[in-house]
Amino acid sequence: MKKKIYLLIFLIFFFICIFAILPFGGVEGGNMELISSAFNEGGMIPGMYTCDGADVSPPLKWGALPAGTKSLALVCDDPDAPVGTWVHWVYYDIPAGTESLPENVATDEHPAEGGTQGINDFRKIGYGGPCPPGGTHRYYFKLYALDTTLNLSSGATKKQLLKAMENHIIGQAQLMGKYRR
Numbered sequence: 354m355k356k357k358i359y360l361l362i363f364l365i366f367f368f369i370c371i372f373a374i375l376p377f378g379g380v381e382g383g384n385m386e387l388i389s390s391a392f393n394e395g396g397m398i399p400g401m402y403t404c405d406g407a408d409v410s411p412p413l414k415w416g417a418l419p420a421g422t423k424s425l426a427l428v429c430d431d432p433d434a435p436v437g438t439w440v441h442w443v444y445y446d447i448p449a450g451t452e453s454l455p456e457n458v459a460t461d462e463h464p465a466e467g468g469t470q471g472i473n474d475f476r477k478i479g480y481g482g483p484c485p486p487g488g489t490h491r492y493y494f495k496l497y498a499l500d501t502t503l504n505l506s507s508g509a510t511k512k513q514l515l516k517a518m519e520n521h522i523i524g525q526a527q528l529m530g531k532y533r534r
Contacts, residue, residue: 422499425499441475444469
């Protein structure tokens with residue numbers, strides 16, 4: 354009889370340990386992720402997504418958004434630019450139900466995918482691809498999950514976006530790609 358009790362206690366303890374480490378709850382509460390089918394984390398960004406090619410935005414996909422996400426914001430910038438961090442894309446109020454952006458998001462203030470695009474450091478609305486003057490540069494695509502919709506006017510800058518997002522970021526993910534001319 355004692356052996357059965359010890360076995361029962363062991364099995365209960367075993368299953369408690371297993372259930373404690375399994376990722377139950379699915380996506381919510383997990384770490385946000387951001388990926389692209391065009392390049393891997395730390396990989397080279399293909400030329401078509403740069404000023405040397407078609408200069409179109411790469412496809413992006415994300416998951417594991419935190420509960421309470423009301424909208425998303427996306428910034429792409431290059432910290433290796435000789436004049437300081439160079440902003441390539443500012444995009445905000447992306448609907449929370451959006452799971453990806455296709456290749457070649459239109460450079461419109463309000464693209465078909467939803468949300469609003471800001472102004473980049475090329476002084477244009479939407480995406481402006483990598484165009485380094487020399488050397489290998491890193492390009493960070495940063496996705497933010499927000500607990501609100503920002504309702505900024507179109508054409509907002511990265512600085513204005515970051516200010517509006519203060520105290521509203523509930524999750525974030527990033528993808529870094531490189532490019533060399």
